[in-house]
Amino acid sequence: MIKISDLSFYYSDSAEPALSDVSLKIKPGEFVLVAGSSGSGKSSLCRCLNGLIPHFYGGRIKGEVVVCEKNVFETPTKVLAEYVGVVFQDPENQLLMSEVEREIAFGLENLCYPPNIINKRVEEALDSVGISHIRHRHPTELSGGEKQKTAIASSLVLNPQVLVLDEPTSELDPKSAEDVINVLERLNCDLGLTIVLVEHRLDRVVHHVDRIIALDKGRVILDGHPKKILADPRFKSLGVGLPPIVSLANTIRNRGFRLDAIPLTVREGRRMFSGFFQESRRIELTDKIDRGEIKVDFRDVSYTYPNDAVALRKVSLGFYAGEFVAVMGRNASGKTSLIKHINGLLKPTGGCVLVSGRDTRKADVSKLAEMVGYVFQNPNVHLFADTVEEEVRYILENRNVSEEVICSKTDSVLGLFGLTDKKDSYPRSLSGGERQRVALASVIVAEPDILVLDEPTRGMDYASKSFLMDFLNNYRRSGKVIVLVSHDIESVAGYVDRVVLLSEGKVVADGPRRDVFSNALLFSPQINRLVQGYKHYNVQDNILTALEAEQVIFSEKE
Amino acid sequence: MMDPIFPPKDSMYHRLNPLCMMLWSLSVVVAALVFDNPVYLTLLFTATVLVAIYAKVFRGWMSYMKYCIWLCMLIMLLNPFFSHHGTHILYVFPFNVPLIGRPEISLEAIAYGAGMSLRLLTIMSAFASLLYTVNPDDLLDSLTRFRLFPKSTYVTSLAFRFMPALIRDSDTLTEVQESRGIRLNSGNMIQRVKARIPVIFPLLSNSLDRAVQVSEAMESRAFGCNSKRTFYKNPAIGGLEYTILFLSVLTVLAAACIRYVGFGSYNYYPSLEPITFTFEEIPYIIVFTILVFSIIPLAQINSRGLR
Incomplete structure (x- = not known):
């Protein structure tokens, strides 16, 4: 589906390569995660897949990129649009029309599809990402997640074989991000769509993907199954944040204990760490808070915007020094x-806020x-x-x-x-x-x-x-x-x-x-959700981080 | 979440073929330019207000018009200082003003300012009614269908689309400077301009970044792949809509005819003319009124499906 051979690329104003000797193949239907720190070349790789590099971004390039049997360097981006759909990071700046359904139809109109086909495809695209209820809305009336789903539908409508997404969830809140990732998983499973996804928050996606490609300074450093890549110490050294349960698993392995595999979900983690927590003992995990005088004092604060949207309702709280x-x-x-x-x-429309004793309404x-x-x-x-x-x-x-x-x-x-x-x-x-x-x-x-x-x-x-x-x-x-x-x-x-x-x-x-x-259903860190399943072992339920979990597991043994 | 500039509404005008509102607004603008007589201008302005009310966009229309009202008040205020043709002097300044001498405020100059303001209000109101009743994408489609300025219409459409984002950016940048303790609205003109630099430069940079991202998104969705394009929405055009189009053209012709036969003019100087109508002029006014206001009942009939 995608074949990249010895690809190197320098942006026209840079002496350092954005991509250096990249060679890889991606099979049809694969769900691939591209990981790496900022500036590692992830976005450049995405741009090479639909020809934005070199057709839109000039620079020096060598090697070859073939997508769906089209040589990307010889095929304009606008022609590749029917083979490769791209969703960008900023949901706002990729929506061009003033209505969701027109946005989705835009690509088909450009490709001169007849109206009856456009109608059919728009309906399918709306349903495939579950946004038919917002079809008549203006982009400014959409949440971040809805905007990204609209962008995905706008790419899908062209019936591409590959969907490339460059950090599509980085601007979204957790719930919207989860929704978008779930849509991608469904598209991958149900339609067999090949997906190339760039994402910083690995805990959101590692359990969905088939493969991780890790980049550093424009080079492919690691490439393989998530469980293999996440266990590799080189991956962490790339400055990529590991999901907490993966960190815990690596720590356990580093201490010489055996784990069959690296867990990717809380469910897998509970099964694998069960023996460790069974033998653990409770330790003191309380936070000492030394707080000083009150610095910010909200007293029954209410706020209503000029358009009558109520933002705050009688909020009373204080923030203290330190x-x-x-x-x-x-x-x-x-x-x-x-x-x-x-x-x-x-300024509050009801109540008052005192900052170091000064009323903000008068300041x-x-x-x-x-x-x-x-x-x-x-x-x-x-x-x-x-x-x-x-x-x-x-x-x-x-x-x-x-x-x-x-x-x-x-x-x-x-x-x-x-x-x-x-x-x-x-x-x-x-x-x-x-x-x-x-x-x-x-x-x-x-x-x-x-x-x-x-x-x-x-x-x-x-x-x-x-x-x-x-x-x-x-x-x-x-x-x-x-x-x-x-x-x-x-x-x-x-x-x-x-x-x-x-x-x-x-x-x-x-x-x-x-x-x-602690003890929250969703509003808790991954490690806390993990230990909530060990209540029957009398494991304390106030563990929040992988480090604390490690302390709890190994306190007895040490 | 920010309100869109053109919030989707459902009214008889929104359901009309976009060409109808375009041509009707254009006919009002042309007629407003043709007539000087405040009665004719008032008729035209009233028609645009009624359209805004019936189209349920009066609030948005008003938010747009309030800036025009300020502009008109400025015109009425300044015109007497520069125009000294009137004979009814209301006030003579006791001192000389550099460049304009000793101002004499005349009744005629104030009335002329008011008349020109009414013309400006009518033109702006016609545009506001058009912008609030026709989706910018429909306007774009209509112009592209006729191969009228395709690239310019895309640029205009995108400018409207990203206007809320630009306003939001501007608000955020102002807040950033206020949070730094910068007083943007105090000091003399030079200090104020200097204080605004940290707002203006990032606004321009952000807009350029946005332009690149928008271009990437368009390129990735096959924009410009063919010299022609097809259209997702093909707004229906029926007999009544053809009638509205025909009557809009007739409005312009009627305005030209009325001026040709010597009506519809008005002299402010040297003294205000009395506003009277001859017996011959009344049928012209009635016909013109029917033509300008005909869009209201016709749109209502159209919305009930009685094509």
Whole structure:
């Protein structure tokens, strides 16, 4: 189906290869996961499969790519569209029309299919991804998951033999991501469609795929069955985050114990780890929280947007000095509305918010900004200057700080974030992880007492995520408050002190992470879901991470 | 979630063939340019308001028109300062203003500003009614079917499609700067422009990124594969819709005819003319009114399936 031979590619403005001597074959009906850290060449590989490289992106290329017996280098992308469907990362920018069903019909119209065939195919595509109920909606009325399903249907309608998806879930909340992955699995099983998927969150997909291809610096490092690849120590060294139960399995094996295979699901894990937990004993797993004075005080806060959408309903809670809090909940539950009240971007329509004792209704955002740093989800919105250094020092330049202090603080923060070498670079030309660090540095340089972050880990690779969470954990130790909005349970489970769970604008759970995450049906980390099945062995049910599970299993033996 | 600029609605006008609304709006615009007489302009404006009301898009239409109303007020305010042809002087400034001398505010100049504003409002209202009743994709299809500016219409359609995203980007970038403690709306003009740079540059960069991604998506879905294309939706066109098209053409011809026979004009200077109608003019007004307003009953009949 796909044959790639000695493929190397350099983008026109780069001396480093995006892809280097890549050779591989993909059989019809395979479900292949392409994994690797940011900048490893995953997206470039996807672009080679439908001819965007070299027809759309210029550069130096050698080797050969044959897809469905078409030489990609000799066949224009618009012709390959009938053989290879592509779904991109950003769900917003790939929808071109103002109605879902027209969006789906767009490709067929371009290929001059007669209306009766278009009608039939559109109906099939709508049904195959289960979106016929939203067929008349405008793209701006769709959730992220619905947008991606629309994009998948728009590709499917051309009846391609291969579907290529470049991080299709990175912009989605967990539920929408799960929905999209389930659609892919169904298409693979029911239609025999060959699927090539790029994805950072391996825990979402490894149990669905037949094969993992791991890339590093444009080269194929590993290629094989998921169970084989996940057990290979080289895979972890690529900076790819392993699913927690896979990490636990690898640790058990590394300690010299025998496991038949690497588990990919909680069900498999329960069976394989049963003996280990049976012999474990309970250990103390409580989190010591040293919290100081109250810094942010929400008192019966309600907020209604001008279009009458109610975002918050009588929310009362406090954030304390030295506390690391995760604000979680499904989409449109009020998370972003809540944190926008901390720096006064939104003023309550009922109740009040006190930030270090100051009522935000009476305070200007610029005054609150001296206490509250706010990091937006997309790092690009922070970046406007010509160099990284200018970007970082900008906030201080607007605060009547002496040049000497600006220079010293800027240098210090650039060093802290490993950006000293990049200080003269154009911020937008950096990699995704580096851009996120510049965005964070441009806020941290002002040393805010309260740091608010809106889903900063969305779409991040494992290495960038680990760096961010480690940094935040250290930052709060100096008495600062961290309020982090996130969907990523696995990332926050190992770091935060407290979790606030919102639903429909109300606080439905607020407490130490171990209380909120333990014994939940879905709203719990993978390891906790695993140990919930060992209650009959009297295994404690407040284990959240692979590291804690390891401590529990091996405490007796040690 | 952001409201789309053109939210899908279901009304008799939305169910019409897009060509009907296009040609009717065009006929109103042409007629508004042909007439000076405020009575004729008021008739045209009223027709566009009624269409917006019956099409259930009055709220959206109003949100668009409120900017035009501000613009019209500005015109009415400024025109007396620059136009000194009126004979009824209401106020004479006690001092000289550089470039325009000593302004004399005359009744005629205010009335002329109001008349021109009414013309502008009518034209903008016709466009607003069109934009809120016809899906931009239908407009695109209609123009592409006739091979009228195919590439330009795609660009326009995409611009409308991504307008909400652009507004959202702009709002977010403004919030980013406010969160950094930057006061975007304080200081003198130079300070304000300087404060806006961190909003404008990323907005442009994001738009360029978006343009590349949109192009990738279009290329990947065979855009431009053939010089022709087919259409998923083939809007029906029946007898009543042909009638609306015919009457729209007739509206333009009637406007030209009325002006040709010497009606429909109005002189603001040197003194306001009294607004009176001769016995000969009344049949012309009645016929013109019937033509302009005919879309309302015809669309209603059309929506009931009585083609």
